[in-house]
Amino acid sequence: MSLKQLTIFVQNKQGALVDITETLAKHEVNIRALSIADTQEFGILRLIVNDNDTALKTLSDEGYLLRTTDVVGVKIGDAPGKLSKALKVLDENAINVEYLYAFMARTEKHAYVVLRVADNAKAEAALENAGFHLITDADVLKL
Amino acid sequence: MVKRYYQKEIETMPVEEIKKLQSEKLVKQVKHVYENVEYYRNLMDEKGVKPEDIHGIEDLHLLPFLTKSDLRDAYPYGLLAKPLSECVRIQSTSGTTGRRVVAFYTQKDIDLWEDCCARAIVAVGGTNEDVCQVAYGYGLFTGGPGLNGGSHKVGCLTLPMSSGNTERQIQFMMDLNATILCCTPSYAAYIGETLKEQGYTPDQIPLKAGIFGAEPWTEEMRRGIESTLGIKAYDIYGLTETSGPGVSFECEEQTGMHINEDHFLAEIIDPDTGEVLPEGSKGELVFTALDKEAFPLLRYRTRDICVLKREKCSCGRTFIKMSKPMGRSDDMMIIRGVNVFPSQIETVLLKEGYQPNYQIIVDRKNNNDTFDINVEMNPEQFTDTVSGVTALEKSLAGAMKTMLGINPAVHLVPPKSITRSEGKAVRVIDKRKLHD
Numbered sequence: 107m108s109l110k111q112l113t114i115f116v117q118n119k120q121g122a123l124v125d126i127t128e129t130l131a132k133h134e135v136n137i138r139a140l141s142i143a144d145t146q147e148f149g150i151l152r153l154i155v156n157d158n159d160t161a162l163k164t165l166s167d168e169g170y171l172l173r174t175t176d177v178v179g180v181k182i183g184d185a186p187g188k189l190s191k192a193l194k195v196l197d198e199n200a201i202n203v204e205y206l207y208a209f210m211a212r213t214e215k216h217a218y219v220v221l222r223v224a225d226n227a228k229a230e231a232a233l234e235n236a237g238f239h240l241i242t243d244a245d246v247l248k249l
Numbered sequence: 250m251v252k253r254y255y256q257k258e259i260e261t262m263p264v265e266e267i268k269k270l271q272s273e274k275l276v277k278q279v280k281h282v283y284e285n286v287e288y289y290r291n292l293m294d295e296k297g298v299k300p301e302d303i304h305g306i307e308d309l310h311l312l313p314f315l316t317k318s319d320l321r322d323a324y325p326y327g328l329l330a331k332p333l334s335e336c337v338r339i340q341s342t343s344g345t346t347g348r349r350v351v352a353f354y355t356q357k358d359i360d361l362w363e364d365c366c367a368r369a370i371v372a373v374g375g376t377n378e379d380v381c382q383v384a385y386g387y388g389l390f391t392g393g394p395g396l397n398g399g400s401h402k403v404g405c406l407t408l409p410m411s412s413g414n415t416e417r418q419i420q421f422m423m424d425l426n427a428t429i430l431c432c433t434p435s436y437a438a439y440i441g442e443t444l445k446e447q448g449y450t451p452d453q454i455p456l457k458a459g460i461f462g463a464e465p466w467t468e469e470m471r472r473g474i475e476s477t478l479g480i481k482a483y484d485i486y487g488l489t490e491t492s493g494p495g496v497s498f499e500c501e502e503q504t505g506m507h508i509n510e511d512h513f514l515a516e517i518i519d520p521d522t523g524e525v526l527p528e529g530s531k532g533e534l535v536f537t538a539l540d541k542e543a544f545p546l547l548r549y550r551t552r553d554i555c556v557l558k559r560e561k562c563s564c565g566r567t568f569i570k571m572s573k574p575m576g577r578s579d580d581m582m583i584i585r586g587v588n589v590f591p592s593q594i595e596t597v598l599l600k601e602g603y604q605p606n607y608q609i610i611v612d613r614k615n616n617n618d619t620f621d622i623n624v625e626m627n628p629e630q631f632t633d634t635v636s637g638v639t640a641l642e643k644s645l646a647g648a649m650k651t652m653l654g655i656n657p658a659v660h661l662v663p664p665k666s667i668t669r670s671e672g673k674a675v676r677v678i679d680k681r682k683l684h685d
């Protein structure tokens with residue numbers, strides 16, 4: 107069970123995101139979810155895409171510093187209180203969240219949360235035990 | 250009555266007599282070095298020069314040069330000319346990677362060095378009525394010990410503050426009415442800014458003069474320091490290899506630094522050919538120590554580019570004057586008073602698992618040096634969190650600080666993002682514009 111995230115190191119300068127997104131577009135890579143963490147000098151761009159291998163290869167060829175990171179993807183109902191319920195499960199199991207971001211599906215009335223924790227397996231087990239449905243790379247393709 | 254000179258007879262000696270004195274001392278010194286320093290004896294033998302060939306300063310050009318790399322090769326005792334039992338102290342440069350210089354002193358060496366510093370203090374109007382605040386670093390660095398000793402000799406009440414702890418500096422300055430401040434020019438400017446922020450006007454500050462050196466500074470900076478502190482700011486020059494500060498110093502005229510010619514014989518050479526250039530030419534400054542016993546360097550190449558001029562000075566001193574150094578003939582930078590070589594930075598990068606792809610950016614903001622190093626990130630070390638990247642930056646900055654003695658701001662940048670011109674990276678960007 108896993109969801110692959112592309113993590114890209116970006117220098118904080120004009121045009122950096124344009125170049126990356128254009129490269130992905132040229133190779134027909136579709137971005138499902140995106141988050142960026144930035145400081146004054148650099149940013150870390152995190153992407154969930156429909157075609158990891160192509161994205162990884164094309165961006166590497168362009169000279170970007172990037173890697174894939176295993177993250178936890180979880181499906182939650184699109185209603186108030188659903189995210190906090192999921193986070194509470196992790197809290198009760200003493201699992202720290204390093205970062206998270208969310209996205210909506212086009213087809214169904216659901217929200218999805220991407221979580222980065224220290225121990226993926228532990229988080230996945232805790233969430234599943236609490237009745238949450240996890241998503242994989244294969245699921246992403248269908249969204 | 251204010252004393253104008255510390256050692257009048259020497260400081261105002263007619264030029265011909267100075268030259269005669271230098272010649273006598275040089276002949277003796279070459280003999281002393283040849284007999285006691287195998288390293289230099291070998292250099293002289295290779296060049297086919299014997300002590301008997303040196304009859305006076307006119308023969309100086311026959312002697313071989315010494316460079317920083319000789320000092321490295323001979324480290325630690327190879328250039329020592331006295332038994333350790335006669336040495337009483339060492340001082341050392343800030344550099345730590347094979348560039349370290351350890352200089353040895355006999356008691357007489359220290360006395361003469363302190364005399365030089367005393368001359369500098371008297372030249373700015375110092376007497377035994379003065380309170381001299383020494384805010385150069387104490388310890389291995391020559392700044393603190395040198396001016397401390399000079400201040401004692403003049404009879405000033407000496408405040409051995411060392412550098413840093415600006416609040417305490419200001420408290421002692423104001424409470425004890427310090428009249429002379431000795432420190433790096435950037436620190437003087439910083440103290441001045443802090444006093445200003447605290448609401449002090451120049452007429453409330455007891456200082457009347459400052460002796461500032463150990464790093465390059467501009468006339469503009471001098472004027473800034475003079476107006477914020479309400480003082481006259483004077484330059485002083487020296488290097489650990491030749492003893493420390495006090496090799497040359499400014500008088501009230503503030504038009505260059507008088508070289509203590511009874512102890513140091515200066516030449517200007519073409520840095521490429523080694524040829525001695527006529528007086529007034531711009532070139533590399535070379536010093537021969539005429540009196541030093543323990544660590545007597547002959548024809549030591551300072552790598553500082555400057556001009557020597559002998560002209561009548563209104564202060565009455567006859568010693569030749571050197572200009573402020575106008576640059577370096579090697580790649581050394583002086584940042585916050587500390588000598589930094591790009592090779593030191595490379596050494597740290599390789600040790601810490603980085604490629605030696607980096608760029609140093611030095612600037613001066615509010616009279617303080619900023620020191621940034623951009624380093625290309627090692628792909629293996631890249632993690633997906635901001636804290637991961639900043640932790641790498643911090644740890645690398647820590648390793649740099651250990652090596653260099655000063656703290657750079659380290660910025661990790663993507664691989665291959667540092668500009669390369671003609672295949673060779675531009676390693677150093679110095680935006681300080683220290684030289685006119």
